[in-house]
Amino acid sequence: MSEHQTHFQSPLGRVRGHGSAKSGTHHWWMQRVTSLAMLPLMIWFAFSIASKAGAPWEVVAEWIGRPFNAVLLVAMIALGFYHTASGLQVVVEDYIRPERSVMLANLAIRSVCVLLGLLAALSVLRLAI
Amino acid sequence: MANSHDAREATMIGRRTDGTIIRRPLSPHLQVYDMMQMTSALSIMHRITGTAWSLGLIFLVWWLAAAAAGPDAYASVQWFMGSFIGVIMLFGITAVAWYHTLAGLRHLMWDAGYGYDIPTTYRTGWMVIIGTGVMTVLTWIVAIIAWAS
Incomplete structure (x- = not known):
C-alpha cells in the first residue's frame, strides 16, 4: 500500500461495500446504458410512427407484425419501461418522504411498469406470431 | 425540531458554533438559486419531461394493445x-420526447x-x-404528409 493514501476506505471495505445503497453505481450506469440503447430506437420509432398517421388497422397491424419491426419494438418497450422505472425512482427518492412512502411508491411504479411493459410486448408478439 | 420518521433526516440536523441546533439547507436551495437561469431551468425541464413522457407511455401501450385487439x-x-x-x-408528447432525448444526449x-x-454549457443548452423545436416540427411534417395522403 502506498504511503500517501488518498482515500479513507480500506481495500476490504471497497471489495465488500457498494455504498449505502448496496448496489454501487449499477442504477446510475443502467440508466445511461438504456438511454444510449434507446437513442437509435427512439429516432426510428418517432419517424416510423409519424409516417403511419391515419393509416388503417390492416397497414399498422402488418407493420407491427413484421419480424424486424417487432423485435425492435419489443426491445424499445423493455428498455423504455426499465429506463422509466429507474428515472421515476430517482424522482420519488428525491421528493417523497418518509422512507416507507418512498419504498411503497417505488414498488407501485415497478409493478405498473412491468405490467404495462408485458401488455405492450404481448400485443406486439400477438401481431408478429 | 419536528419528529421525523426518515433516517436521512439525521444528516439534515447540524449545530451552530454556540451549540444551538439548526436544520441544514437543502440543495439546490430554491430561495438562493435563480431557477430561471438557462442551466437550472433546462435541468429541471429534463426531469419534468422525463416524468411527462412516462405518462405518455400509456398511449403507446393503448395503441399497441388496441392494434393487437383488432380493427x-x-x-x-x-x-x-x-x-x-x-x-x-x-404534439405535447412529441415535444417532450425530443427534449428529453436531446437533453439526455447532453x-x-x-x-x-x-x-x-460555461460558454459550451450555454451553447449546448x-x-x-x-x-x-426542429425535431418536433420535422416529426409532425412527416405525420401531416402521411395523414393527408
Missing part, C-alpha cells in the same frame, strides 16, 4: 388520437467528461432548445 379497438384509438385533445396530447456528453465550461 374495432384500433378505430377507437384512432378516433381519440385524431381528436382535438388527442392531437394536442400527441447529459451523456457530460458523463463522458466533455462540455463543462440552446442546441437542445432549438433541436427540440
Whole structure:
C-alpha cells in the first residue's frame, strides 16, 4: 500500500461495500446504458410512427407484425419501461418522504411498469406470431 | 425540531458554533438559486419531461394493445388520437420526447467528461432548445404528409 493514501476506505471495505445503497453505481450506469440503447430506437420509432398517421388497422397491424419491426419494438418497450422505472425512482427518492412512502411508491411504479411493459410486448408478439 | 420518521433526516440536523441546533439547507436551495437561469431551468425541464413522457407511455401501450385487439379497438384509438385533445396530447408528447432525448444526449456528453465550461454549457443548452423545436416540427411534417395522403 502506498504511503500517501488518498482515500479513507480500506481495500476490504471497497471489495465488500457498494455504498449505502448496496448496489454501487449499477442504477446510475443502467440508466445511461438504456438511454444510449434507446437513442437509435427512439429516432426510428418517432419517424416510423409519424409516417403511419391515419393509416388503417390492416397497414399498422402488418407493420407491427413484421419480424424486424417487432423485435425492435419489443426491445424499445423493455428498455423504455426499465429506463422509466429507474428515472421515476430517482424522482420519488428525491421528493417523497418518509422512507416507507418512498419504498411503497417505488414498488407501485415497478409493478405498473412491468405490467404495462408485458401488455405492450404481448400485443406486439400477438401481431408478429 | 419536528419528529421525523426518515433516517436521512439525521444528516439534515447540524449545530451552530454556540451549540444551538439548526436544520441544514437543502440543495439546490430554491430561495438562493435563480431557477430561471438557462442551466437550472433546462435541468429541471429534463426531469419534468422525463416524468411527462412516462405518462405518455400509456398511449403507446393503448395503441399497441388496441392494434393487437383488432380493427374495432384500433378505430377507437384512432378516433381519440385524431381528436382535438388527442392531437394536442400527441404534439405535447412529441415535444417532450425530443427534449428529453436531446437533453439526455447532453447529459451523456457530460458523463463522458466533455462540455463543462460555461460558454459550451450555454451553447449546448440552446442546441437542445432549438433541436427540440426542429425535431418536433420535422416529426409532425412527416405525420401531416402521411395523414393527408
